[in-house]
Amino acid sequence: xxxxxxxxxxxxxxxxxxxxxxxxxxxxxxxxxxxxxxxxxxxxxxxxxxxxxxxxxxxxxxxxxxxxxxxxxxxxxxxxxxxxxxx
Ligand SMILES: [Zn+2]
Numbered sequence: 001x002x003x004x005x006x007x008x009x010x011x012x013x014x015x016x017x018x019x020x021x022x023x024x025x026x027x028x029x030x031x032x033x034x035x036x037x038x039x040x041x042x043x044x045x046x047x048x049x050x051x052x053x054x055x056x057x058x059x060x061x062x063x064x065x066x067x068x069x070x071x072x073x074x075x076x077x078x079x080x081x082x083x084x085x086x087x
Pocket of ligand 1: 061063
């Protein structure tokens with residue numbers, strides 16, 4: 001069993017999501033608004049337009065991580081709504 005590592009990039013990804021920087025697009029992917037005013041990046045689950053992603057040659061960056069976290073939370077939200085009763 002492995003614990004989730006909340007240091008480093010995973011932590012940054014969480015900050016992006018919790019900070020409200022992820023703006024989901026209607027069909028697929030999302031726009032990530034840069035935290036430091038460096039511009040907006042378009043992301044999907046395995047692609048990002050940021051220089052970091054391009055430089056790494058396809059290794060996922062914090063924006064892709066943030067998008068994945070966002071999608072997971074979104075899914076969890078739907079599931080909890082389905083499970084809720086009117087108590
Ligand atoms: Zn990126």
